[in-house]
Amino acid sequence: MAGLTVTLTAVKLNGVTVERILPTEEAYELLGLTREIAEGELAPRAARYEQEGEFPRDVLRTIGRAGLLGLPYPEADGGAGQPYEVYLQVLETLASSWLAIAEAVSVHTLACFPVAAYGTERQRKSLPDMLGGELLGAYCLSEPQGGSDAAALTTRAVRDGDGYVVTGTKAWITHGGQADFYNVFCRTGGPGAAGISCLLADADTPGLLPQAPERTMGLRASPPAQIVLDDARIPADRLVGEEGQGFRIALEALDTGRLGIAACAVGLAQAALDHACAYAKERTQFGKPIAAFQGVGFMLADMATQIAAARALTLAAGRLKDAGRPFSTEAAKAKLFATDVAMKVTTDAVQVLGGAGYVSDHPVERWFREAKVLQIVEGTNQIQRLVISRALTRD
Missing domain, CATH: 2.40.110.10 (Butyryl-CoA Dehydrogenase, subunit A, domain 2)
Structure with missing residues (x-):
C-alpha cells in the first residue's frame, strides 16, 4: 500500500503545542477499504470461527496483503508509513466486526517492533515479510x-x-x-x-x-x-x-501495544452499542419500541457517551505519539478507560436485549465474553492505574 501524504497543523495536547499529523483524503479511503474488508470478509466468518475455535490464518494473510499489518511502520521497511491516529482507527474498524482479527493485528504490530526499532541490518531484512503478513x-x-x-x-x-x-x-x-x-x-x-x-x-x-x-x-x-x-x-x-x-525494548513495545488494545476496545464497544440500538428500535413492549422508554434510552445514551470519550482519549494518545511527544502515561489512561468502557458497554448491551442477549443467537453474548480479556492483556488495568499514579506523584 502506498504511503499517504499527510499535513501538519499546530495543536495543543495536554497544554503542550505540538505539530499534529492530519489524515488526508487518502487516509479516509484507507478507512473505507478497511470497512469493506471488515463488513464483507470478517463479519460473515466471525461467529463460525469463534464457535469452532479455528485460527484465522488465511484471513490474516488477506489482511496483510491488503497492507493492514504494517500500517505504522515506514515504507522503506515494507510498511505503509501511516500515522498512529489512522492505524488506531483501522483497528477500531476491524474490532467492530471481529475482535480476534483486530487483536491479532495489534499483537503482530507489537511483535514487529523489536526488529523494526532495534534490529540489525540482517534482522531487518525480514521486515517486509513480517509487515506484509507472510510471517506472523x-x-x-x-x-x-x-x-x-x-x-x-x-x-x-x-x-x-x-x-x-x-x-x-x-x-x-x-x-x-x-x-x-x-x-x-x-x-x-x-x-x-x-x-x-x-x-x-x-x-x-x-x-x-x-x-x-x-x-x-x-x-x-x-x-x-x-x-x-x-x-x-x-x-x-x-x-x-x-x-x-x-x-527497555519490552516496555517501549507495550506502550504502543496498549494503544492498540484501547482501539480494539472502542471498536468492540461500538459494535455492541450498534446492535443494542438496532434491537431496541425493533423490540416492542407495551405497544412501543423499548428504545422509547427512558430506562433503555438513557442506558444507550450513556453507552454512546462513554464510547465517544474512550475514542477521543485513545486518538489523543496516538496523536502524541505521532508528534514525537511522550505518550506512555496517556497510553495507560487510554487502555484503562477504553477497556473498562468495553466491559461496561457490552454488559449493558446484554441487559438491553434481556434474555435474547444471554443466548448466542445474538453476538452481544460473545462480545461480553471477549471484552473481559481486554482489561487483562498488555498489562492489567491495575497495572495501568499504577503507571498513571506513579506519573502523577513523580518529582
Whole structure:
C-alpha cells in the first residue's frame, strides 16, 4: 500500500503545542477499504470461527496483503508509513466486526517492533515479510509466575559458542503455536530489569515447544498458549539490540501495544452499542419500541457517551505519539478507560436485549465474553492505574 501524504497543523495536547499529523483524503479511503474488508470478509466468518475455535490464518494473510499489518511502520521497511491516529482507527474498524482479527493485528504490530526499532541490518531484512503478513509474530514476555512483574522473569539464556541456550516457560502467548517468529525475553545477566535481553527465534527452533492452546472465555479463534523452551538454541546473531536492553525494548513495545488494545476496545464497544440500538428500535413492549422508554434510552445514551470519550482519549494518545511527544502515561489512561468502557458497554448491551442477549443467537453474548480479556492483556488495568499514579506523584 502506498504511503499517504499527510499535513501538519499546530495543536495543543495536554497544554503542550505540538505539530499534529492530519489524515488526508487518502487516509479516509484507507478507512473505507478497511470497512469493506471488515463488513464483507470478517463479519460473515466471525461467529463460525469463534464457535469452532479455528485460527484465522488465511484471513490474516488477506489482511496483510491488503497492507493492514504494517500500517505504522515506514515504507522503506515494507510498511505503509501511516500515522498512529489512522492505524488506531483501522483497528477500531476491524474490532467492530471481529475482535480476534483486530487483536491479532495489534499483537503482530507489537511483535514487529523489536526488529523494526532495534534490529540489525540482517534482522531487518525480514521486515517486509513480517509487515506484509507472510510471517506472523508472537511476543513472549509473560511467564506462569510472573505476569505483571515482568522484570522478575526467570527464562534464562546462557551463551554457548555462537548461540544462546534458552530454558524456561512463557505464558499467555497470543499466536503461540501459530506464529512464524517469536520475540523471547529472557535473562542473560543478573536479577532485575538490567539482566533481560530479547532474542528473535524462528518457529522451527529446536527446543521451542508450543503447548496446547488455553481454553478461554472468549477469543476462541485465537487462544493463547504456553511456549516451553527446552534447551532451545538460538543463534547469537538473533540478539535484538544489546544484552541487557530487553526490558527497555519490552516496555517501549507495550506502550504502543496498549494503544492498540484501547482501539480494539472502542471498536468492540461500538459494535455492541450498534446492535443494542438496532434491537431496541425493533423490540416492542407495551405497544412501543423499548428504545422509547427512558430506562433503555438513557442506558444507550450513556453507552454512546462513554464510547465517544474512550475514542477521543485513545486518538489523543496516538496523536502524541505521532508528534514525537511522550505518550506512555496517556497510553495507560487510554487502555484503562477504553477497556473498562468495553466491559461496561457490552454488559449493558446484554441487559438491553434481556434474555435474547444471554443466548448466542445474538453476538452481544460473545462480545461480553471477549471484552473481559481486554482489561487483562498488555498489562492489567491495575497495572495501568499504577503507571498513571506513579506519573502523577513523580518529582
